[in-house]
Amino acid sequence: xxxxxxxxxxxxxxxxxxxxxxxxxxxxxxxxxxxxxxxxxxxxxxxxxxxxxxxxxxxxxxxxxxxxxxxxxxxxxxxxxxxxxxxxxxxxxxxxxxxxxxxxxxxxxxxxxxxxxxxxxxxxxxxxxxxxxxxxxxxxxxxxxxxxxxxxxxxxxxxxxxxxxxxxxxxxxxxxxxxxxxxxxxxxxxxxxxxxxxxxxxxxxxxxxxxxxxxxxxxxxxxxxxxxxxxxxxxxxxxxxxxxxxxxxxxxxxx
Numbered sequence: 479x480x481x482x483x484x485x486x487x488x489x490x491x492x493x494x495x496x497x498x499x500x501x502x503x504x505x506x507x508x509x510x511x512x513x514x515x516x517x518x519x520x521x522x523x524x525x526x527x528x529x530x531x532x533x534x535x536x537x538x539x540x541x542x543x544x545x546x547x548x549x550x551x552x553x554x555x556x557x558x559x560x561x562x563x564x565x566x567x568x569x570x571x572x573x574x575x576x577x578x579x580x581x582x583x584x585x586x587x588x589x590x591x592x593x594x595x596x597x598x599x600x601x602x603x604x605x606x607x608x609x610x611x612x613x614x615x616x617x618x619x620x621x622x623x624x625x626x627x628x629x630x631x632x633x634x635x636x637x638x639x640x641x642x643x644x645x646x647x648x649x650x651x652x653x654x655x656x657x658x659x660x661x662x663x664x665x666x667x668x669x670x671x672x673x674x675x676x677x678x679x680x681x682x683x684x685x686x687x688x689x690x691x692x693x694x695x696x697x698x699x700x701x702x703x704x705x706x707x708x709x710x711x712x713x714x715x716x717x718x719x720x721x722x723x724x725x726x727x728x729x730x731x732x733x
Contacts, residue, residue: 483508483515484537486523486546493690495719499590501534503683504550509718510674511563554676567676574670578677581662581669584655585684591640592652593688596695598631652697659685660704667713682714 485508487501495505508515520533528535530548537546541560547553557563567575635641640648659681663669669677688701689711701707715723 481539483513483541484518485515486518486528486533486535486537487520488533489519489521490517491691493692493722494687495722496534497687498533499593499683499687500532500550501683502687503679504534504536504553506682506714506718507550507554507557507563507566507679510566510679511557513557513562554679566674566679569673570670570675578670578675581659581677582680585659585680588640588651588655589659589688590684591635591638592648592655592697593684594631595635595640595648596693596697597691598628598635649696649700652700656685656700656704656707660706663706663710665706669710678714682711686711686715 485505487496487505488498489496491497494502496502505515515536525531525533527537527546528548529546532548534550534553535546535548536553537544541547541556547556554563558565567578570578632641643651666672668674669681685701685707688698689708691698701711
């Protein structure tokens with residue numbers, strides 16, 4: 479019998495399971511698959527053992543020869559192959575899988591970066607919200623951690639391309655692409671229909687991170703003002719994160 483999965487995350491926030499959308503994505507998958515895990519936040523692991531320089535990552539004796547395994551998509555696939563989790567896309571047709579892959583790319587390669595820009599490149603986060611992002615750390619160290627995190631994220635955003643655009647351009651992109659996700663969702667319960675799929679883990683992770691944080695910005699308002707997306711976020715949160723529903727409601731974000 480395998481040991482409990484060690485689930486290394488960025489860190490809990492007052493309204494979200496993790497400060498990282500990918501941590502939320504993976505934890506939603508773990509809860510949907512009913513896989514037992516222990517959360518280890520950055521205050522404990524300090525990114526010293528991350529195999530790819532990012533969070534989340536996991537460790538379990540029967541996965542990856544017991545070595546730390548990074549990247550949410552790789553982790554999910556490894557757990558499916560081990561038989562710990564069902565293939566949540568098994569019910570999709572080949573065409574549906576192609577559509578799902580395209581929307582995951584839209585979310586991860588575009589929409590994710592718009593939220594990252596708001597939190598870090600715009601600089602707003604450093605003024606008021608360091609405590610909420612680094613609540614597991616001493617506040618004496620949080621500004622230092624925040625400075626280096628922002629510096630590295632600004633470089634990544636510029637290299638990816640989002641950091642090269644003006645604020646007005648990013649807002650226009652966000653409206654177009656987040657709007658496309660909302661249109662595709664329509665009146666469906668989940669992104670691909672009446673059943674969960676891998677796309678839901680990605681969509682919920684990224685969209686809920688936009689909607690439930692302390693930041694205020696027109697890019698964030700694109701999600702907050704979209705009733706279909708907010709209802710979707712609430713459905714997934716109620717189903718898999720009832721422990722965070724009250725906190726999110728108190729912040730007036732999603733319920």
